[in-house]
Amino acid sequence: MTTSGSLENSITIGLSQDKMAAYLQFHTRDDEFSCTLEQLEAxxxxxxxxxxxxxxxLQKIAENPKAYFQSQTKIAQGMLPRTGEDGSIKYVYNLHDKALRPQETEDGKVDFKEISQLKNVMRGQLIAxxxxxxxxQPGRLVTGEELPAKRGKEAYFKLGKNVVLNPEKTALYxxxxxxxxxxxxxxxxxxPIYEVNxxxxxxVGNIDFVGTVVVRGNVLNGFRIRASGDIRVIGGVEGAELTADGSVEVTGGILAANKGVVRAGKNVKSSFIQDGNVTASExxxxxxxxxHSQVRAGRHVICNGAKGLIVGGTVQAGESVSARTVGNTMSTTTTIEVGVKPELRQELLELRQEIRTVSDNLEKTEKALVLLDQLAAAGQLTPDRLALRVKLTATKRQSAEELAVARERMLEIEKSLDRIDAAKVVVINTVYGGxxxxxxxNTRFVKDPTQRVVFHFAEGDIAMSAYY
Known part of the structure; x- marks a missing residue:
């Protein structure tokens, strides 16, 4: 049996630099060496x-120490602290309701009846x-010291129009x-809701309203509706301009003759779009x-009702495009693009221009400051030049901050261009040549009609698999 003194000479207990692990190392190769669990614990x-x-x-080491002579063995592991769960906002209504998607019935038609349900409230009613x-949850080092844990991030209300907080700032009405x-x-x-009967x-003329607009007729060619809420048109939309921070719903369809534009901060829902220019953030x-339209969606374009046809023009979606039929037997050129939010491409171009402009201005500012610093060193800085020097110093700092923010945002967008694993184009019936x-x-041209297919990205290229 090994004594405690010889055990200390035969075994080293070492700690990792961060004290999150402890290791046992033997210094003996004596086949007669033995020790007890109690000795190791001590x-x-x-x-x-x-x-x-x-x-x-430890029990295994005590029973068969020779098995551990040739290696360093981790015998203790600390516990990292766990950050607390972030705070959240709990809404009385589900304002992020995924049920806004259309529901397909057994006969292949799409039911939109439950999509645009208004979240009505009375004055003083709790909203969120x-x-x-x-x-x-605190962590702990192997030496027993506690590692403090971070509290989760607090959630904050993002206040818009016609809402108030309670004094404790914990509820919104x-x-x-x-x-x-x-x-x-x-x-x-x-x-509130503004209705046109x-x-x-x-x-009526153009409408610019800080609420939701409901039109119980048509929006004629050349007119404009701007709404901070939603726009709902019971009739049709011609070559008009519709812009909503919320959603746009057109029961009678969009027949734009390549005029006007429809923009929505959330969703656009319509029976059809012909020769139109339509953009939705979602x-x-x-x-x-x-x-024959230009259609851009931040998430999905869904055209899979009873007819479900996409032909001509360009359809872009950040995540997916789904249709029953794409193209036609005449091989009309039809472009479907997914995997990149359309607005990000434009933002990337704008950021590159901004970075060039700010960089040029920053370079000019730095050159001017060098000259002023030289005058200051020579004692030739007049009060006017001193004021200019202070102003340019502040300008330089602000420009540097703007440049850093723009570059960081540009990097985020460029990274997102490669996150396309989940992007797909679903064709339920037929996709035609053209x-x-x-x-x-990545780009793939369809040469021959193909039925029931899903296009997706795999192994560095656009792959095609069967739709089930």
């Missing part, structure tokens, strides 16, 4: 190891409550009767057809 405790000890492993962030709407950057608003024409949902499929930076 030695480990003597060396300051008090937490995370692998008792089962703040759920506080949770405390984290409606300031007027109206409809709850999430707009840009998830701001919470309560908007007929067409938007010369009798989804574009069409029951019948998209023909169709161009683009996923991220």
């Amino acid at each position: 030695l480990i405790k003597l060396r300051g190891v008090l937490f995370g000890i692998d008792q089962e492993l 409550e703040k759920v506080a962030a949770a405390e984290g 409606a300031a007027i009767d109206g409809m709850i709407t999430l707009t840009d950057k998830s701001k919470i608003n309560v908007f 007929g067409d938007v024409d010369y009798k 989804d574009i949902i069409v029951t019948q057809s998209i023909m 169709t161009k499929i683009m996923i991220g930076r």
Whole structure:
């Protein structure tokens, strides 16, 4: 049996630099060496190891030490601290309701009846409550010292129009009767609704309204509707300009004759789009057809109703495009692009121009400061030049900050161009020749009609698999 003194000479207990692990190393190769579990535990405790000890492993070492002569063995593991759960905002209504997607019935038709349900509230009614962030779980080093944990990030209300906080800032209430709407950057608003009982024409004129607009007729060629909430048109939309921070719904379809534009901060829903220019930050949902149009959606373009036809023009979506039929027997050029949010490409171009401009201005500012610094060193800095020097110093600092923010954002966008694993184009019936499929930076031309297919990115190229 080994004595405690000889055990200390035969075994070294070492700690990792961060004290998150402890290791046992033998210095003997004596086949007669033996020790007990109690001796090992005493030695480990003597060396300051008090937490995370692998008792089962120690027992194995005591029973057969020779098996561990040739290696360093980890005998204790610390525990990292765990950050607490972040706070959140709990809404009375589900404002992020995924049920806004169309539901397909057994006969292949799409039911939009439940998509545009208004979230109505009365003045003083509770809209949302703040759920506080949770405390984290402390960690512990193998030496027993506690590692403090971070509390989760607190959630904050993003206040829009016609809402008020309670004094404790833990609950949000409606300031007027109206409809709850999430707009840009998830701001919470309560908007009243403006209704037009007929067409938007010369009798009504252009509409610019801080709420939701409902038109119980048509929007005629050349007119404009701007809404901070939603726009709902019971009739059709001609070559008009519709811009909503929320969603746009057109029951009678969009027949634009390559004039006007429809823009939505959330979704666009329409029976059809022909010769139109339509953009949505989230989804574009069409029951019948998209023909010869420029269509851009931040997430999905869904055109898989009973007809579900996409032909001509360009359809872009950040995540996916789904249709029953793409192209036609005449091989009309039709472009489908997924995997990159359309607005990000434009933002990337703008950022590159901004970086060039700010960099040029920063270079000019630095050259001017060098001259002023030289004058200051020579004692020739007049009061006017001193004021200019202070101003240029502040300008330099601001320009450097703007440049850093722009470069960081540009890097984020460039990285997103390669995140295309989930992007796909789904064709439920037939895709015809003349169709161009683009996923991220990759392109594939369809030469022959193909039925029931899904285009996706795999192994560095656009792959094609069967649709089930």
